[in-house]
Amino acid sequence: MQSILARSPLLRQQAFRGAQRVQVRLAHGHGPEHSVPFSFSRKPAFATKVALYLGFGFSIPFVAAVFQLQKSGAGAQ
Known part of the structure; x- marks a missing residue:
């Protein structure tokens, strides 16, 4: 029981590190003035x-x- 409690903060830190945000890149070559494809x-x-x-x-x-x-x-008339 003691080892589970000791490992839980470590597991949370590892999970947080694995869930980092990824920057979204624009895949198209035109600017924001072209709102339709x-x-x-x-x-x-x-x-x-x-x-x-x-x-x-x-x-x-x-x-x-x-x-x-x-x-x-x-609906007969």
Whole structure:
């Protein structure tokens, strides 16, 4: 029992030494002004494409809900 108590600070020190922080290096060659991983030349066209993409993804659950309601007859008009 005495040897376990005597070794515990030593084990903690060894564990602390093994858990040192490693500096993260930037693996890309461009600076912080490039926040997206690609370049685009026309911002309005890019904004339109992003809006369509996100709008389509947002509308999928609503289209599915309407389809299920019509399929069950609950949404019959």
